[in-house]
Amino acid sequence: MRVAVIDLGTNTFHLLIAETAEEQPEILYKTNVPVKLGEGRINDNTIIPAAFKRGIDCLKDFSKTIVNYQVDLVRATATSAVRSAENGKDFVNAVKEQAGIKIEIISGDEEAELIYQGVKLSGAIQQPSLIMDIGGGSVEFILCDSEKLIWKKSYNIGAARLMQKFFNSDPLSDTDKQHILFHIQQQLTDLFAICEKYKPQMLIGSAGAFETFAELVSGKHHQNIAVEQLKTYLFNYDDYIDISLKLINSTHQQRVEMPGIIPLRVDMIVIAALITNYVLGRAKINRLMLSSYDLKMGILASMM
Incomplete structure (x- = not known):
């Protein structure tokens, strides 16, 4: 069919x-x-x-x-x-x-379920993991292990929402950063409570911004990888942190000139880096992986 x-x-x-x-x-x-x-x-x-x-x-x-x-x-x-x-x-x-x-x-719950099904299809879930999908309107989190989905929730803290509400400076000022982080902290209390209980060891980023992170990290080492053809990509954690801080502290024009960032993500990637770093720190996770399989592949799996 x-x-x-x-x-x-x-x-x-x-x-x-x-x-x-x-x-x-x-x-x-x-x-x-x-x-x-x-x-x-x-x-x-x-x-x-x-x-x-x-x-x-x-x-x-x-x-x-x-x-x-x-x-x-x-x-x-x-x-x-x-x-x-x-x-x-x-x-x-x-x-x-x-x-x-x-x-x-x-619904946000259905979206999170389908993202989980897509990521599962990629083979990325090998240990207790927290899946994160950063959209423009919402961010979905799914706690799972290699056998099952444990917990899931969708939050209205997507990159476009936060950008329109808080992104008032170039480069992003400390005040704007603090407003964004304070807002995220208020929203994600239950996420960190569940992470404290289950202690995920890997953060799996579902496509989108994480594909851009992978492009930037691989480009830094002059690796000729075609991210769109990969199912998964395991980040060197220090390389990711280095790139993310560079993005957060860069100007709009500096990001425009970075090979690997599509025009749509030039500003939203800053928000994505801030959210990702905050979650990694609060959930005490120091391993990061990209799954290029996301919601679309979850929908496809549901149709087969």
Whole structure:
């Protein structure tokens, strides 16, 4: 059977088309578009008109590709930006009418479950681990071991939300950093309580910002790795810390000039580095791995 997975993220819309006849799915087509659905007013729970239009146009294009590939089954899921927006249902209805795609708005809990299924498929979970998925609207945390999911939760502390609320300086000032860290600390109390109990040994970053971290770390050592072709990537911890501090203290222009950072992530990567470092420190974890398998692969696994 030929299936299509559409993941409508706060920053990026993804389309993945796969053949599922065999035990392992064969990826036939994969693309992503920086729609920036959460641009401007995500904290006001509104999709602004320009972002609304970009989303519709992107999904019209996805619809044509799906027809060209003669797909049998489509599953389109929307996450934080759509589920929290007051005009989110209007967006879903407009997409159905104009692009012929039926969107399912999933809860934060469902999102975390699907991320877990995707990461599990990559083979990254070999020990007690904390999975972290940094989106534009929300961040999902999943505590698990090699056999089972133990605990999961979605928090509305995504990079686009924090950026719009706190990112007022270039480079990021100590005051802005403190406001961000204080906000994260207030939100994540229960996460650290559960980490204290289960003591995860590995932080597994699900795609997105962690792919950028991997690009930057591998580039530092002139390693010619194609991150998008890897299932997993184990970081040298000191290299990651070095790169993350460089990002946090850099100017916008310095990040623009860093090979390995896509335009969409030039500013959000600072927020991602701050959150990641805070979680590593508070949860007392000093091992970090990328899983390039994320929500999309979890949805694909659920369709097989």
